[in-house]
Amino acid sequence: MSSHHFVKEQQEPALLILDTKGFSYETIAPLLEWSPTVLVAQEEVLTVISWGLKIDLILAQMDFQKENYHLLEEQYPVKFLGVDNDEFLENGLQYLIATKHSAVNIIGFNHQQVFSLEEKLAFLDLVIWDAPMRYFPVKNGVFKKWFSSATLQLHAPEGTFIEVQEDSESQIHRITYATFVEVEEGTTILKSDKIFWVGEFVMEV
CATH class of the missing domain: 3.40.50.10240 (Thiamin pyrophosphokinase, catalytic domain)
Known part of the structure; x- marks a missing residue:
């Protein structure tokens, strides 16, 4: 094409x-x-x-x-x-x-x-x-992606709850200013009942 x-x-x-x-x-x-x-x-x-x-x-x-x-x-x-x-x-x-x-x-x-x-x-x-980051929106409440080990920023209005699932483990994060999470290599699932944004590092800091 x-x-x-x-x-x-x-x-x-x-x-x-x-x-x-x-x-x-x-x-x-x-x-x-x-x-x-x-x-x-x-x-x-x-x-x-x-x-x-x-x-x-x-x-x-x-x-x-x-x-x-x-x-x-x-x-x-x-x-x-x-x-x-x-x-x-x-x-x-x-x-x-x-x-x-x-x-x-x-x-x-x-x-x-x-x-x-x-x-x-x-x-x-x-x-x-x-x-040094790029941000993309999660519009339908669920985002699933394979990451090598990475640091992600979860960006949403303060007080928003976002669930982070890795393998069989799950954590709920209540968003505050500059909420960062570490994810291990593998598939990560992010969930929320509101639109939220995910930030990834795209260059060295």
Whole structure:
């Protein structure tokens, strides 16, 4: 199956780059395998260009567009997507929903604010990259995955209960600020009656 098929059907997760602080090209490169749609906030454009990435849309305020009109030619066929009031994330997500994308990796978003995104989960699968971790939502109450031994962050509103099952053992965690759990190699099952987010380390700290 070709990458063209994935792009045409908008099945490959888009890449929305808001902030590159703490990230390198090597971190981002695996997300580019199937030539996803790449959206970049105006402040990160030069960094992303220096990485050699092809940008599809620059999320930009009017002043930036006027001052950097040359980018439309130099980075053809890049386009500007107008942004008002620093709403880079909101405008980017609205564009992806309108163009029938099904998923997006968001680079450089504060995981403490993910709860504000949960209304978008009906339209998009979201993965949040907040160096050095990435966070994904568990929407249906149960998550099951094989891990090599790992440290996970369970992220949900304070007071949320999440059950962690490993082999035949089960523990209930009441979420407080920065709740981390250690899981051994094997299959881990996480359960809650509410939406929660799981954070994994994706780079050394």
